Amino acid sequence: MISPALSTALATWLDHQRAIAGAAENTITAYQTDLLSFLSFMTQHNGGSQGLGPIARIDIRDMRAWMAHERARGVGARSLARSLSAVKSFYRWLAEREGFEPTAVLSTRAPKFQRKLPRPLAEGAATAMIDTVELQAREPWVAARDAAVVTLLYGCGLRISEALSLTGSDAPLPDVLRITGKGGKERIVPVIDAARDAVDAYLRLCPYPVETNAPLFKAIRSGPLRPRAIQKVMEQARLQLGLPATATPHAMRHSFATHLLTAGGDLRAIQELLGHASLSTTQAYTAVDTARLMDVYDKAHPKA
Incomplete structure (x- = not known):
């Protein structure tokens, strides 16, 4: 469960991505799904409701635990890299807004994956x-x-x-x-x-x-x-x-x-x-x- 303040912050960020960054609705939906999944894991991992305070204290061990959990449930490297990108983008915005240090999240390295080549027709x-x-x-x-x-x-x-x-x-x-x-x-x-x-x-x-x-x-x-x-x-x-x-x-x-x-x-x-x-x-x-x-x-x- 996430706190009302964090829910409001997430909704505000999504609105920002839609209105200012010009993200498509499919992208907004993907962001929302990725972030809710991340916050849900942190709620279970750390115990208790996830609010602005606990979310600001997430460290590199928490991030590694989340990524290990995602890989264990079958999430591929490409999808995990996309989810991490959404988390980092949200954190960068939230840290500037709330005034906390986001280095632990922003320094988390994305898993390497082989980029798929386009498949054109002759x-x-x-x-x-x-x-x-x-x-x-x-x-x-x-x-x-x-x-x-x-x-x-x-x-x-x-x-x-x-x-x-x-x-x-x-x-x-x-x-x-x-x-x-x-x-x-x-x-x-x-x-x-x-x-x-x-x-x-x-x-x-x-x-x-x-x-x-x-x-x-x-x-x-x-x-x-x-x-x-x-x-x-x-x-x-x-x-x-x-x-x-x-x-x-x-x-x-x-x-x-x-x-x-x-x-x-x-x-x-x-x-x-x-x-x-x-x-x-x-x-x-x-x-x-x-x-x-x-x-x-x-x-x-x-x-x-």
Whole structure:
């Protein structure tokens, strides 16, 4: 059990992350879950209600005990590192607000983990995915809609949420789009002809009026199109193409970045196009490119 004062502090911090830091609702939910789990453990570990006083006295042994407990219940290194990051962020804010020393928490080292490499599609598979997605729907306008969304993912490197957040005011697509991504960060994305043509084809066939402030992409009954609809049609297409389960909407964005890099694109420019806050996130694509190169090398020069 945590005290009313600590509950209020946590709620205030979450509001701060939502309003000031621009964190998405899914991120806010993850923060809340991670911190409530942490505070629940400390309540049991130290005994008694966790208030602002006890929480300020947590030391490195308490932190190690929490991390050992999390690993023992099967929490992976990546998830634990994310939880620790949330705890540190909250503590940094709380310590400044309440005037205590947070060093014990902030100095806790995150567990090491192997960062997963993005899994892009080959160029031929990416274009085949767009063509095959268009064959899944019976209604021509739905087929055109699905193809337009997937073309935006691959041709412009958009996240599925970003593509579906486009409104009627974005049509017809301009030469560049102003996209608001994670954390409220804005970026400018060039629009290729194929994406503009695909959206134009959808708009010509769409049976519903496209209003300025309403979603550009419509569901069957005219409401906003949901990500699950695109995920589902891509699942059907990948089965027909014999592609792995990693051929998801996000894989199209990975493919956009990897193929740009392979063609000689500048890493900093790709970072800007993707809206990555850190260059280290974009650098994962260089590892993908190297892995692909080594695979080609191994096949060309088989070991005796």
